[in-house]
Amino acid sequence: MTKNRADYPCVLPGDPVCLDDAGYVQEVLDCLAAAAAVAHDYGDPEKYVLAHLPFQVAADTLGRIRCDMPPARRGAVFLMALPAFEPEALWEVLGVLRRARDADADAAEAYDLVRDYAMRCFLPPRGIDEVVADLERILAVLSLDIPAVRTVATTLLLDGERDDAFRCARDELFAAWRAAGLSGLPGTGAPS
Incomplete structure (x- = not known):
């Protein structure tokens, strides 16, 4: 399969429960985007390290992935093409x-905002270590680049x-996702 520079094919688990953490991470990123936009308006565009746009694109990407997932089917996989700028x-x-x-x-400033928001706005409260680990897990799924991804993507x-x-x-994908820390995935030999 030839990959167009503008598209980034992602194979995702067919059961969105595996990406449950994407919801609260999306909210954290939306909060960072809003704060960075305000900082920019007040003349401090680097207050949160990045401008507001990367935060907003990242939050919107997680939202789109969550919305575009088909109804849950245990043992299924789902192909989604993302514009390259979204994973970036x-x-x-x-x-x-x-x-x-x-x-x-x-x-x-990013630390203070994420710490306060994640600790006060979610049940159970989350720490910045959890936010980082959950975003790493989401990116492990989105950026998995093993031969199995190409086989599954081409077939789909x-x-x-x-x-x-x-x-x-x-x-092999399910095994790699389990190794990345996703739970709720079927074992080998699951029905297609």
Whole structure:
């Protein structure tokens, strides 16, 4: 499969419960986007390290993924093409959150905002370590680049036969996602 520079094919688990953490992470990123926009309006565009746009693109990407997921089907996989700038924005934001977690002075405002928002606005309360870990897990799913991804994506894109090669590749994806920390995934040999 030839990858167009503008599209980033992602294979996602067919059960959105695996990406439940994307909802609260999206809210955190929306909050950062709003704060960065206000900081920009008041002449401090680097207060949250990045301008508001990467935060907003990252939040919108998580929202679109969550909205575009088909009805849950355990053992299924779902193909989604993302414009390349969307995963790039998620990686940029992850970099800011890592800097904040690691006490980088330039990311102190981001740390304070994320810490306060995640601790006070969610049940159970979340820490910045959890926000970083959950975004890392989401990105591990979106950026997984193993041969199994190409096999599954090609089969789904071409509406090909779900043969043994497809099922084996799908099972490799589930194993890789479990290794990345996603829970609720079926074991090997799940029905297609």
